[in-house]
Amino acid sequence: MTTREIMYREAIRDAQREEMLRDPTVFLIGEDLRDPWGGTYKATQNLSTEFGNERVLNTPICEETIIGASLGAALTGLRPVAELMYFDFVMRSMDAVVNQVAKVRYMSGGQVKVPLVIRTQGGGGRSSAAQHGNSLEAWICHVPGLFVAMPSTPYDAKGLLKTAIRMDDPVFFIEHKLLYMTKGPVPDEEYTIPFGVADVKRKGDDVTIVATSRMVLFALEAAAELEKEGISAEVIDPRTLVPLDEATILESVHKTNRLVVVNEGVERCGWAAEVAALVQKKGFGDLDAPIERVCTRNVPLPFQPDLENYVLPSVADIVRAAKYTLGKVE
Amino acid sequence: MTTREIMYREAIRDAQREEMLRDPTVFLIGEDLRDPWGGTYKATQNLSTEFGNERVLNTPICEETIIGASLGAALTGLRPVAELMYFDFVMRSMDAVVNQVAKVRYMSGGQVKVPLVIRTQGGGGRSSAAQHGNSLEAWICHVPGLFVAMPSTPYDAKGLLKTAIRMDDPVFFIEHKLLYMTKGPVPDEEYTIPFGVADVKRKGDDVTIVATSRMVLFALEAAAELEKEGISAEVIDPRTLVPLDEATILESVHKTNRLVVVNEGVERCGWAAEVAALVQKKGFGDLDAPIERVCTRNVPLPFQPDLENYVLPSVADIVRAAKYTLGKVE
């Protein structure tokens, strides 16, 4: 299998392109997708040039209607891929996402399928302050009726997005603004990645670190540091949060007896709480120490970089948490 | 102290009335508050008659603007109490609640206070289907900058709402549609209840049950059933979810070594996960069994009553979970 090094945003773009070529019912809809702009994070670059402005539909600023209209299209024979420019803006479309997209199949007694992907990007680290850096995956995972993907590498991003576009259920697909420029190998050949299958990004024996999105990169850095201190950390990227590959996590905890969950969402009622609650239940006997959570602190994101770094999870925080589970921090 | 038996909705009404009498800057704003309608769940009945239509402002159907306007009023010298008719409709005002109300103090570096109460009611059990029975407290607790109250009795409802209206921080105040008609004793004298202080609704030794809102009533019923089987359950109502009285919960678990968390929100990434994650961390050594969660199943709320009951937590579910922690269920 030949591979190329491409950027995460190219992986996202390529996935959309390939699926648009494959299926004429696929179209893109969102704010500022059109060339030469090509999306605020350039994840749709060149697509309007290649496919035309009809298949890459630039919308007014009206998120509720973007998502509601995507649903209307999905219910009537098309496969929209909608972009919410920032995860934060989902708040302007929450009713459409939750009360309409996620529930229409159920409320109609299973009459319809909803082949709809909502792409967005979240995360801090760019000093974008309280309204442009949120990680709201916990909200979305709390909504029955959606599948949720959150890839950390170009390979995963492309393979999962292609799968998502082919699925007949609505998928909420979460990218990260600071991953778009990261690079990684992607096969030249067509491939897809199934939902519900975690990827063990690094094998280890002493402590399990479950991390999502950009936090996977942090966890890998932390694992490298821990290695220097003789601690072998296993890093698991669930890749899809709904459904969640519990088995892979539980097996790992069975081996390591320790778990750190790293997620960029705010700690209280965040996604890491769900994983901790699950694992203490299903892996109770395996745990030698409390499960640690490394999340964003319970405050809004501040603007100033030092403040922001203090609030977001850091590599050092992950290292400390891992050592904590091993009793190596007082 | 003389008391009267009043309904939960009267407690809510009386709290608003007393605070309006006490402070001329307090006003009510929301849909259909005006007499003779007096609020869809009658929680503002007679208030527009007593205080006039200016202080009980009937709005058009525009939740984002109701909350945003309440914020504008709170920032300029008034103390609004806004009603969202159904918790579900918060989805139409999510940006105002989260990006504006909860964050403006922080984003401005502490320049302002936001004396604003957002009242709403959630919960299922009335066959109101997928869009009118949600319990979304997990979303709200995930938002830094808000305090969150969720009373289960008329006494708590009145005392907490009076406190909320006097606070200088925004409070999200969650009532329950099936509690409005429940009765309980309330003192004739003025009183308030502090935030962050749980109430032990029933003492017990064998298992701790933490429950919220209507689930407190279920938990008390479950405790009565458990008692018949010789199991002594302690029932804790945190009353405010933010801040959370962790100490009371941890002390109880220290005694019982077992915990069941009951919450009407959907299980995945719900509020019960936060409590489980917290307690496994801070009370790790106290736990003799995994913490059990009893929540709404991971599906939208169905219309038909048998289906809805199957999906919502039941008294039997709580009993079973409690026995499970005691190894009394296979």
Place this chain on the structure above:
Amino acid sequence: MTPETILDAETKTLWLDMFRKLVRIRHFERSAFELYTAGKLPGFMHISIGQEATAVGACSALRPDDYMTSTHRGHGDTIAKGVSVEGAMAELFGRVTGVCRAKGGSMHIADFSQNVLGANGIVAAGAPIAVGAGLSAKKRGTDQVVLCFFGDGALASGPIHESMNCAALWKLPVIFLRQNNQYAESTPRTDYQGIPDVVEWAKGYGISAVRVDGNDVLAVYRAVKEAAARARRGEGPSFIESETYRWYGHNIGDPGTWRPKEEIQAWKAKDPIPRFRKVILENGAATDADLDAIEAEEEARLQAAIEAAEAAPKPKPGTALEDVYVDPDLGAQAIQGVRP
């Protein structure tokens, strides 16, 4: 109402069909009200009696393959567009034979076989969906149109504006039909509307906008027919303000008696059904006996539907976990919880 003097066979058929649907909805709503009041139907219920001419006039102007979105007060709209009284009644009863398998109930009646994209519990939520269906029709190159019903109160909410702007911008085949029944729950226009004249306001979107007597089934029919024809010609969306009245309260439980008695009486005097009956008779489209027969047929059908619904099995509780996802394995994985 301009009396039509020479009626062709097609018109006669259309009129009798419209009369039948008016009666069908009226009977359905009366029975739903009674059954609910007798404690036989669960949930929330919003009755549209008085507004039937708007539902029937509008939907009769559509083709079967046209789409429709409705509201929480959707019994009449959805039946007018083709939902069967059997399926709808069984749904209200919460039976497995319900059109939504008892998952939706009164506020969520949807029937994709009839291109009824759904009633909706959330005010104005149908409008963006209608925009999407219109976009889809345009993209797929069909000449289907989309009828978007919403209430007078709904107009104040953001999605209506967003949707009208998008539909106008993209020249979509969407008909925004405001069912102005004079109240939003308890709230009259003076409390929810700054806009002096919604028709003038709607013209601000650069689209055709008219006001019709919503109790005149033919007037509504004509307005929607014209709007649909424009939409099919690619001339974009329209706005129709249909003035009508709900006789009953906002929902069952609200007697609605807080409204002025005279107002209710005045509107009852404009009952769309006897009014249309008169037009039919005056124009010789049918005899009194013909119309009585239609009424009797509809009543019989409804009673049979009620009996069938009542006799149908309730769903098994565990079926609550079905119909969330299409994908069976991933769905099962997503739904499983930890409740012991």
Place this chain on the structure above:
Amino acid sequence: MTPETILDAETKTLWLDMFRKLVRIRHFERSAFELYTAGKLPGFMHISIGQEATAVGACSALRPDDYMTSTHRGHGDTIAKGVSVEGAMAELFGRVTGVCRAKGGSMHIADFSQNVLGANGIVAAGAPIAVGAGLSAKKRGTDQVVLCFFGDGALASGPIHESMNCAALWKLPVIFLRQNNQYAESTPRTDYQGIPDVVEWAKGYGISAVRVDGNDVLAVYRAVKEAAARARRGEGPSFIESETYRWYGHNIGDPGTWRPKEEIQAWKAKDPIPRFRKVILENGAATDADLDAIEAEEEARLQAAIEAAEAAPKPKPGTALEDVYVDPDLGAQAIQGVRP
């Protein structure tokens, strides 16, 4: 622009003050751009050069106790309403001396001492807040007005409609001022607006609506002055469409060169500052030397502000946990987490 021939002292003072503010903002924005480009300022930044006349004309027509809400592109608006360049510049640098203590940054400049209720990172989010401030002024019986700035792109979003409807309904003292700089990020009007004429559309709300040359500071001033006077008389809200242009890209990072060169050039030729300078000179309100002195003063003040900001301390990381809640104990309880 009607040349004013006989200028009273008050007008002269006003004009010179407006000139000073135009220059202040231009200098501030130029420096912000340069400092950002040099890597000295973090975050996202949206420059308003070209639009200064709208900000200054509008805010100069207000009283200090009037309120204002702005947008992500809020440097000019907030400075025009009274935020100091010292506080704003230190905020952009992320220093403790920043007007928002480095918590807000470019998109969130707020100064409640100046009744600047905030710039806002969320499009159209200021409109409901403005409605609330107007409601509050009315309830408190003051004659304060509220100026609500928003962008051309923002008009498509729901809250604008909701807010205009509420303000019209409640006759609130709110001025909705659309800063039409011709683009929403990369998107031109043809892609975001179905409405043919926003002034006509706004009239649909039953409110006064006008279009002004947004590069003519006096025209903007007059329109807002009139709107404010109406508002203070209890005659309710107004809508103003102010046509202008942003010379730079949407944000720093976007060169904005995807727009037609001729278009950019044509708008640069309408630069509001030399244009107003000419008016001042022609009317004998000041001499070239006076104006040069103002420019020099402003430049000196700005440079001092930049130096002070750069020299000011960065906040201690732990202060990130301050300013969330007013209540210290409950706040601490709410913020504490479990991160080891």
